Amino acid sequence: MSVEEKQLLGAYLLWALILVVISLISLAFIYLGWDSMLNQEDYVNGPFYLLMGIAGLGIAGKIAYDMSKMRAQKEEREQKIFTHLECVNCGWKLEREFREGDYVGRVSPNDKCPKCGSSMRVMAIYTRVKEKRA
Amino acid sequence: MIQMILMQANNQSDWLSWIYFIIFIMIMQFYANKIQVQIWMGEISKALNKLERYANDATNKFVEEASKYGRSKEDVKKMVERIKGFFLIGPVTLDPAGAIKRLEHLLDEYRDYMNKYMDELSPKASGWKKSNLRDQLAGVLALDTIFRIVRHYFILGKRTQNLIYIAQIQMLLPEILRIARAYWRASEAFRRGVPIGDSIGPLVALKLIGDKETFELAENIIGAWTDVEGRKVLVIKAKGPGSEVGKPGLAIEKAIEDRNGDFARVIMIDAASKLEGEKTAEIAEGVGAAIGDPGPEKYRIEEVTTKYGIPLDAIVIKEDPLDAITAMREEIAKAADEVIERVRLLIRTRTDPGDYVIVAGIGNTIGVGNRLEVVS
Structure with a gap:
C-alpha cells in the first residue's frame, strides 16, 4: 500500500468515525425533541432539539456523500486499459489487459489464437468509463 | 397550544438574548x-x-x-x-x-x-x-x-x-x-503509449490502410495507396506508434501538387468537441478542413483545395475535449468501423470509379501503428 493510499484510508476511517458520532448525537436529539414535545409538553425546547437532530442528520448525509466521492476517486485511479486482439487467420476475438509495448496494428508476440493457434493482432486499445449523468 | 408557547417563551426570554441576537445580526x-x-x-x-x-x-x-x-x-x-x-x-x-x-x-x-x-x-x-x-x-x-x-x-x-x-x-x-x-x-x-481520444482519426486511417505498404509523405506523416469502391485512395496519417501529429497540411498540399490537383475529393477525419448532452462517439459529417491545429496546417489545406477547386469533406467523432487527451474510451474505438462505412458511402456516392481521393486521419497517433503488421 502506497503512502497516498494509506493517507486516503486514514482519512476515510476518520470520517467514518465522525459520521457515526454525529449520527448518534443527532438521533439522540431527535428522541429528546420528540419526548419533550409529547411527554413533557415543552414546545419551546422540543422543536429546537428536533431541529438540531434533523440538521445533524443532514450533516451526516453530506459526510456520507463526500465519502462516496472519495471512493469514486479511488476507483478512478485504478482505471484499466484493455487490448482487443483478433486472430490473423480465423478472426477469433480476444480481450485482455493492456501490456507495455502493445499498439494497434501490431502482431502480438505473446498471444496465440485459442481456436487455431495462429498469431493475434492488436485491433484496438481502450478504457471503460462510466458515463456521468448531468 | 399557542398560548402555552407564548407563556413559556415569555418566561424564558430575557433581554440578554435579544442583545446577543442584535450583535449577531450586526456582525453578519x-x-x-x-x-x-x-x-x-x-x-x-x-x-x-x-x-x-x-x-x-x-x-x-x-x-x-x-x-x-x-x-x-x-x-x-x-x-x-x-x-x-x-x-x-x-x-x-x-x-x-x-x-x-x-x-x-x-x-x-x-x-x-x-x-x-x-x-x-x-x-x-x-x-x-x-x-x-x-x-x-x-x-x-x-x-x-x-x-x-x-x-x-x-x-x-x-x-x-x-x-x-x-x-x-x-x-x-x-x-x-x-x-x-x-x-x-x-x-x-x-x-x-496508449491511444488517446484524439487518436481516432489515425485509427480509422490505419484500418483503411490495412496491410498495404506505406511511405513517408511529409515530416512525420505517412501515406498509403489503397483501393476503395474502385477509386484510388491515398490514406494519410501521422507516423506511429509514437506520440505524433505530424504536418498533415503539408502532406495534403504535397500530394495534391504532385498530381497537379487531380483529386476528386479530400475527406478529413478528426475528433471534435461534443456539446453537453451529445453522446460520446457520435459521428457527424460536414464540409471543411477537420483539423484542430493552431492554424498553419488548416491554412495549407484550405489554400491548396481552393486553388484546384477540390471539395473538402469532414467526418468528426464527437467527444469531450478532456477525453481527447486521455486513454481512448471503448465507445470511441468502436466508432472507427462506422466511420469507415461513412467514408465508403461518401466515396461511393460523391466520386466516380477511377477517381483519386485523399482520406486523412487527423490527430495524435500514439499507440496506433502505421499499418496492420503482416505475420512473418
Missing part, C-alpha cells in the same frame, strides 16, 4: 463578505493542494520513466525543473499579413526545441518513446502552469482580500480541477 451585516472570503479561500487552498499533488505526481512519474533511458533520476529532475515555465510567444497580429507563416515558424522552433531537449534528457530512448516522453512532459508543464495560475490568484486574493479575485477563481475551480485531472490522467496514457 459587516463581516458576511469577510466570512464568505474565508470560506472561499479555504476551498481554493484545498484545490491548490490537489493541483500540487497532481503536478508532483505527474512530475515524479515522468522522472521515473525518463530516467530509464540513459540519465539518472537526479539529472532528469534537474532538467524538468529547468524547463518548467517554458513558453511560446505568439506572433504579432497587428499587421496580420504573413502571421500564419510566422506562427508556423514559431511552432516549428518550439517543437524542435522540445525534441532536442528530449535527446538530451533521454538519450537512449527510441524515436517513438522520445515522442511519448515529450508529450508526457508537455502534460507535466501544463499541470505546472495551472498550479502556478491558481496559486497566483490565491496569493493575490489573500493579500488584497479582494472578493472579485477570489470569487473568479473559486467559481472556476470545478472546471480547473476537471482539466487538471485530465492532464494528470493523460500523463499516464503517454507514459504507457
